[in-house]
Amino acid sequence: MIQNIFHRHRQAGALWVQCAKCHELIYQREFDDNLKTCPRCNHHARLSARERIASLLDEDTWQEEDEELRPADPLGFISLGEQYADKLNEAQQKTGLSEAALSGTGEIDSLAVRLVVLEFGFMGGSMASVVGEKVARAAEHSAGDRRPLIMISASGGARMQEGIYSLMQMAKTSAALAKLGAARVPSFSVLTDPTTGGVTASFASLADVIVAEAGALIGFAGPRVIEQTTKQKLPPDAQRPEFLLKHGMIDAIVHRRELKSALAKALRLYAGGPFASTTPASLTPAPKRSKAIASTNGAGSGAQQG
Amino acid sequence: MSVDAWEIVQRARDPNRPYLLDYIGIVFSDFVELHGDRQFGDDAAIVGGLASLDGRTVATIGHQKGRTTNDRLQRRFGMARPEGYRKALRIMQMAEKFGFPIITFIDTPGADPSLEAEQRGQAWAIAENLAAMVMLAVPTLAVVIGEGGSGGALAIGVADRLLMMENATYSVVSPEGCASILWNDAALAPQAAMAMKITAPHLVEAGVADGIIPEPEGGAQTDYALAGTAIRDALATNLAELDLQFGMGADLDTNALVAARFEKYRRIGVVAATPSPLVGEGRGGR
Numbered sequence: 001m002i003q004n005i006f007h008r009h010r011q012a013g014a015l016w017v018q019c020a021k022c023h024e025l026i027y028q029r030e031f032d033d034n035l036k037t038c039p040r041c042n043h044h045a046r047l048s049a050r051e052r053i054a055s056l057l058d059e060d061t062w063q064e065e066d067e068e069l070r071p072a073d074p075l076g077f078i079s080l081g082e083q084y085a086d087k088l089n090e091a092q093q094k095t096g097l098s099e100a101a102l103s104g105t106g107e108i109d110s111l112a113v114r115l116v117v118l119e120f121g122f123m124g125g126s127m128a129s130v131v132g133e134k135v136a137r138a139a140e141h142s143a144g145d146r147r148p149l150i151m152i153s154a155s156g157g158a159r160m161q162e163g164i165y166s167l168m169q170m171a172k173t174s175a176a177l178a179k180l181g182a183a184r185v186p187s188f189s190v191l192t193d194p195t196t197g198g199v200t201a202s203f204a205s206l207a208d209v210i211v212a213e214a215g216a217l218i219g220f221a222g223p224r225v226i227e228q229t230t231k232q233k234l235p236p237d238a239q240r241p242e243f244l245l246k247h248g249m250i251d252a253i254v255h256r257r258e259l260k261s262a263l264a265k266a267l268r269l270y271a272g273g274p275f276a277s278t279t280p281a282s283l284t285p286a287p288k289r290s291k292a293i294a295s296t297n298g299a300g301s302g303a304q305q306g
Numbered sequence: 307m308s309v310d311a312w313e314i315v316q317r318a319r320d321p322n323r324p325y326l327l328d329y330i331g332i333v334f335s336d337f338v339e340l341h342g343d344r345q346f347g348d349d350a351a352i353v354g355g356l357a358s359l360d361g362r363t364v365a366t367i368g369h370q371k372g373r374t375t376n377d378r379l380q381r382r383f384g385m386a387r388p389e390g391y392r393k394a395l396r397i398m399q400m401a402e403k404f405g406f407p408i409i410t411f412i413d414t415p416g417a418d419p420s421l422e423a424e425q426r427g428q429a430w431a432i433a434e435n436l437a438a439m440v441m442l443a444v445p446t447l448a449v450v451i452g453e454g455g456s457g458g459a460l461a462i463g464v465a466d467r468l469l470m471m472e473n474a475t476y477s478v479v480s481p482e483g484c485a486s487i488l489w490n491d492a493a494l495a496p497q498a499a500m501a502m503k504i505t506a507p508h509l510v511e512a513g514v515a516d517g518i519i520p521e522p523e524g525g526a527q528t529d530y531a532l533a534g535t536a537i538r539d540a541l542a543t544n545l546a547e548l549d550l551q552f553g554m555g556a557d558l559d560t561n562a563l564v565a566a567r568f569e570k571y572r573r574i575g576v577v578a579a580t581p582s583p584l585v586g587e588g589r590g591g592r
Contacts, residue, residue, distance in 0.1 A: 048396030074405075074512075074576035078501045080489050115380035129575035136572065157476045158456075159487060163502040164514050167478040168574040169566035170457060171464050175571050198478075199415075201457045207439055220428035220457075229419045239424055249427045 013224045019043050022097060035256045037214075044215050044256055048095065048194060049102045049119035052152055056115070057106035064104040065114075066137050069130045071099055077161045084161040090216065091122045099130040100155070105147060109264035114138055118155050118199070125155030127199055128162035132169025135203050139176035143183040146277035148267055152190040152206050153204040155233040156222075157197020170202035177206040184275040191218045191241075191250070197237055210253045212241035213259070218250075312496035314505045315481060317473035318452045322527040324534065325352055325384075325412045325444045326368040329451065332534025333541065334359055334366065339472070340397055342389075348424060350381045353463070354397040356406070360542055365401035367394045368411025368461055371452070384453075385418035388431035395435050398442060405555065407445040407545060409463045415480060417458030432461040439464035440568055441561075443560035445548040448542055449519065450474040451526075453483070454504075468514060470506035472521040477504035477547050491513050513574060515545070516572030 016025045021043035031038070035055050036045040048178070049054065053062055077084040092098060101120035105114050116138045118125040127135075142149040158166040180187055189207035193198070193216035202219055204210075212218055219239035227234060237243045241253040254262050270276060317323070330337050334357035354367035369386060372378035372589035384395075394410075401408050415427055439446065439462075439588040446466035454476030470476065477486070484502060509515035519540045526533035552563045 025483060028452050070578040072576045072578040075501070075503050078497075080494060080497055124495070132575055133577050140573040160479055160484050160502065162480050163504070164476060164509060164512055167456060167460055167476075168514060168571065170433075170442065170460055171436050172574060173569045174433055175464075175568055178437040178441055179568070182441075198457055201432040201461075203433070205427075205430045205433035207363070217425050220417060221424070224417045226421060226424070230421065232421065234421060240422055243425075247425050247427065256407050298530055300496070 007117045008096050014015045020045065035036065036119055036255050042214060042255065044193060044213055046154065047256075048121055049097065049117040052117050052192075053102065053104075053106070053115060054255070056108060056152075056263070057113075057151075058108065058110065060280070061107040062104055063106065064102060065141065066103055066134050067098070069099065069133055071128065071130050071162075073161070073165050074129065074165050075161070077163070081160070085162070085254050087123060095119055097122055099134070100125050100127070100159075101131040101135045103264060108150075108260060108267060111264060111267045112147045112160050112277070113150050113263075113267065114145075115152065117152045120154035120194075124157060125153070126157060126159035127155060127169050127173075127198070127202075128159035128166045128167070131159075131170065132166075135173040136176040140179040141175070141186075142185050142187075143180050146183075146185050147205075148185060148270060149180060149187045150190065150263060151187065151203060151207060152192060152201050153195040154192045155197070155199035155204075157199055157201075167198065173203040174206060177203050181206075186267075186270040188266065189209075190254075192216050192265075194218070196220065196222055199222045205249075206223055209269075211249045211254045211259075211262065212244055214241060214255050218244055233282075265278045269279055310496070311475075311499040311503075311505055313471055313498050315352050315475055315495075318475045320525065320527050323375070323452055324526050324530045325413060326370045326451065328530050329411065329534045329537060330357065330366065332531055333357075333538040334364070337366070339391070343392035343532040344398055345389065345392060349387050349393060350413070351384050351386040352390035352394055352472050354394055356401075359407075359538070359545070361499070362407070362545075363404075364407045364409050365397050366409045366411070367397055369414040369459075369462070371413060378542055379567075382418055384414040385416060385468070386414065386458060386461070386512045387418045387420070388420040388428050389399045390415075394462050395438055398439065405444055405558070407447065407548075408442065409466075409541060410448045410465065412448060412450040412454050412459045412463050412474075413452035414458045414478075415453055416455035416457045417461065432457050435496045441564055441570060443564060444558075445545060445552070445563065446531070446567070447539070447544055447548075449537060450515075451537075452475050455480060462570065464567075466548055466563065467474045467516045468509075468513045469517045469540055469544065470509055471517055471519050471526060471537075472506055473525050474506060475499075475503050475504040476509050481490050547561075 019038040022041035022042045103116045187207040189210045192213040244250045337357040339355040353370045368385040371379035444460035446465040448463045449469045481499035482492040484498035486495035487493040506518045522529040522532045
C-alpha cells in the first residue's frame, strides 16, 4: 500500500507528531495515512522524492531511469566553508540519492507515465548539471515513447556551485520541454513547497497543465529578496497557490490526497485525443519490481540505487 | 591579463560604462524603437526595435540601465519585469516572421524581484522566452555588454552565438547573493566572484560563450565609439559565419539552424560517469 512507505519512516516509539503549522498533536498513523498532511489545518509537510513517487504511482510500477548520472565539480568551486564535493557527499548520505532529482517510469491508475521528482532534501532541490540532464532526458524519452511527463518540483532554484552550467540548465530543460510539446506529448507540472528561482523560471512553468500543492510557496524571487529589494512587506497570500490561481499562473490548487486522482483524470482525457500513445500501459511489458520503493527505509543509510 | 574577477565586476557595473542606447547609434543605423508587450504595458528596462546593421535589417533588443537618477528608477536599473520579457518575445517573433536576424544585448543585475513581477508571472515569462528562443527560425546573436545577471539575462540570451565584452560578467547569481547564501556574508562577494568563474575567458572555456569582444584600454567607458565599433565588427563577422554555415534569406536552412542551436544548449553541463567519484568506492575509502 501507498501508506507503507510512510509508516516505515516512523521512528520506533513515535506515536504522535506535532503539526508544524497549527501545532496540533496528530496520531502518527493518521498523519501518514493522510500523506503527511495535517488533518486539522491541511498543512502539507514536505515529502521526500521517494515518498512522493510512492504516493502517486501504482504499487510496484516504478522503474528508475538515468540513475547512473552523477554530479561532478566542473568549476573546482573554491568554497570558504564546506567544499562542494563534501556538500554533495553529505546530501547523498542524508537522502540516499545521488542527486536532487529522480526520474523514471511508472503507472498511475494503470496509465503509463514518466515522472521527474525533485528532492528538496538534496541541497534544496537545486538544479545543476545532473538535474538538468535528467529533466532533459526524461522529456526526450517521453518524446520517444509518448508517455506523458509529470514533473514534481521542490527547489530553491539553480545551484550556485556549478555556476553558469547551472544557469544554462534552464535553457536546456526549456528547450527539451519545447521539443516535447512539438511532439504533442502532454506534460504536467506539480509545484510543491517550495518552488522558486531557476526551476520555476524554466521547465516547471512550461507544462500543458500546471497545478500547485495546497499551501506551497511558489515564485521567481524569494520573499526575503523581494522585501529587501522593494522595502515593502509582502501580503500574506503572495506567492501562495491562491495568489497564483488568481493571477492566472496555474490551473488548479490540489490537496495532496487528491493529487493522484486529479492526475489520473487529466491523463485519461489526454489519452482520449488523436495523438495519444496507441499502447495502453496494460499492454506494455510489466516493469520489473521496483527496488526504489522497497528501499525507502534506507534513506539516511546512504544506500545507492543501481 | 590576469585581472581579479572582482575588478571585472566593478568594470561591468561602472556607471560610466556605455549602455544599450549608447551602443545602438554606433552599431546600427536607422533604429526604430518599438514599445509594449500588447498585453499589459511597456517596460522601460527592456528596449527593443528594428535597426540596420550594414544595410541589413535586424531586430535588436536589450536591457537598458538608465543614466540619470530618474532614468535609472524608470528603468529599474535594467531589472526587467514580465512585460519587458514579453515585449522582447513579441519583437523576436515578429522578426522571425520577416526573416530578420535577432541581436540582443545583455546588461542586467537580474530580473526584477517585486510583488508586481510575481503577480504577472516573472518565472513564467522567463521560461516561455527560453523555450521560444531555442526554436526561432532566424539567426540569433547575443552580446553581454555589462552584467549578465542570472535568469533575467538568460531570458533574452539564448542564441546561436553568445559574445562577451572583455569586461562583462555572466553568472547564475550575483556575487553578493552567492556570498550571503553560502557564507552568510555579502562582503565576501569578491571570493564568490572568483569561485563562480563569471568572467569572459571562463565563459568561453565552459562552452557557453563563443567569443570575446575586446574593449579599449581602461574599459569601454573610456571610448564609447571604439567599444561600439568593436561590437559592430564582431556582430558582422559572426552573422557572416552563420550565413555561410546555414545560408541566408530564402536559402536559410532553418531546420539546421534550429537543430544546431538546440544541440548547443543540450550539450551544456558536466555529468560524471558511474561509479561516481563522490559516491561509493571511488573516494578515499568512503
